[in-house]
Amino acid sequence: MTRLTRMLLAVPLAAVVAGAYVLLAWAGPSDADNDRDADRPAPIAALADRGLEIVDRFDAPGGLTGYAATFQGRPMAIYLTPDGEHALLGTLVDSDGTDLTAEPLERIVSGPKNDDAWDQLADSTWVRDGDEDAERIIYELTDPNCPYCNQFWQTARPWVEAGDVQIRHVMVGILKADSVPKAATIVAADDPSAALERHEQNYADGGITAADDIPESARDKVTANNDLMSALGYFATPTILYRDANGEIAVKQGMPRGDEIEQILGPKP
Numbered sequence: 094m095t096r097l098t099r100m101l102l103a104v105p106l107a108a109v110v111a112g113a114y115v116l117l118a119w120a121g122p123s124d125a126d127n128d129r130d131a132d133r134p135a136p137i138a139a140l141a142d143r144g145l146e147i148v149d150r151f152d153a154p155g156g157l158t159g160y161a162a163t164f165q166g167r168p169m170a171i172y173l174t175p176d177g178e179h180a181l182l183g184t185l186v187d188s189d190g191t192d193l194t195a196e197p198l199e200r201i202v203s204g205p206k207n208d209d210a211w212d213q214l215a216d217s218t219w220v221r222d223g224d225e226d227a228e229r230i231i232y233e234l235t236d237p238n239c240p241y242c243n244q245f246w247q248t249a250r251p252w253v254e255a256g257d258v259q260i261r262h263v264m265v266g267i268l269k270a271d272s273v274p275k276a277a278t279i280v281a282a283d284d285p286s287a288a289l290e291r292h293e294q295n296y297a298d299g300g301i302t303a304a305d306d307i308p309e310s311a312r313d314k315v316t317a318n319n320d321l322m323s324a325l326g327y328f329a330t331p332t333i334l335y336r337d338a339n340g341e342i343a344v345k346q347g348m349p350r351g352d353e354i355e356q357i358l359g360p361k362p
Contacts, residue, residue, distance in 0.1 A: 104136075107195040126127060134173055136180035145169070151197040153185065161201040166326020170194045207342035210325050211334055214263055217321055218314040220285040222246070223259035229359055234322055234332040235262040237275035237351035241348040243296040243329045248354060262289060265318045266328065273315050274303035281311035 133141065137160055141147050145162045153159035156175035161168065172181045183195045214232040227250075235242045252258040264280055266273030275292070278301055282288035292301035322332070329346040336358045337343045349357055 095111045095332065108204075129193050134177045134180075136173060136178065137171065138159070140171060140180065140182075141160060147171075149201050151201060154187075157185075159185075159197060161198055163202055163206075163326060165208060165328055168198040168206075170198055202329055203344075204341065207344055208325075210344070211342050214261070214334060215320060217263050217318055218280060219261040220261045220279060221259060222249075222262055222286060222289060223253040224256040225259065227253075227256055227259035229258045229336070231258060231260045231357065232334040233260055233262050233332055234265050234267045234318075234327060235274050235276075236265050236330040237279065237300055238268045238272050238291060239330040240296075243293055244348055245331050245333070246293045247348075249358060251362055252358045254268065260359055263318050263321075264315055266315050267319060267322070267330070271303055273319075275301055276315045276318075277307045277311040278302075278304045280314055281308050 133147070137147060140162070141286060142275060145164050147161065148161045151161060152166060153161040153172055158173040160171040160173065160180075162171055163169065169182060170185065172183075172185060174180065183194075187193060211232065233242070234243070246260075249258065251259065253279070264276040266276045279285055279288045279292060281304070288301060295301075328346075331346075331348065333344055333345045333349070335345070337356065343356075345353060345357060
């Protein structure tokens with residue numbers, strides 16, 4: 094076994110994200126999943142039965158077979174042992190400590206998934222925050238009752254007010270009973286951007302008050318955004334999609350911290 098020395102980081106199936114409000118869901122195997130399981134090695138089929146979506150195989154060193162998978166939208170790698178009887182979940186490194194897992198996961202799972210998510214969010218109902226001609230576009234899944242969404246809104250003000258960044262808030266309602274009514278009130282406003290700004294400015298005092306006569310069409314738009322969030326495998330607000338330094342779509346779930354702020358928003362004006 095040349096440069097292969099060890100497996101690290103056994104990944105638990107329950108995910109916790111700091112600085113985010115989290116929505117977790119569990120889906121059992123479908124009939125189609127069961128049909129595919131018949132063609133898979135037993136350990137891979139067993140993990141699929143536990144809720145992992147197996148995306149594709151990839152080459153791995155040391156006689157291992159790699160499988161790119163997702164769980165609740167999170168990419169992960171599975172390595173099948175040469176005897177086909179055991180599997181490990183986690184990050185594979187070589188004798189120099191080089192991560193051998195990141196590249197296949199990015200190529201097979203994250204890259205295509207993020208590109209597709211960007212396109213779907215662009216076609217969803219969103220509220221513009223910032224100059225419509227801003228060079229940098231960001232999509233954010235925003236619940237009106239999410240304190241971390243408000244924190245990111247406050248953090249982003251210098252970039253937005255300088256005209257450098259436009260944040261497109263895809264309004265969802267997942268956290269409290271009045272999240273959908275509040276989100277729908279913003280969406281249905283004569284000026285949704287101004288309504289969102291008033292809400293965020295007054296968040297500490299409860300933010301926007303849900304209207305008594307919300308159009309059903311506005312509720313439907315928020316519900317559709319909820320469904321899209323679930324379909325894309327996102328489980329936290331804020332969830333932020335942006336282009337990294339290489340122009341690739343990247344995703345941050347939860348409140349950005351430290352260097353992540355400028356990675357998402359660009360150099361501070």
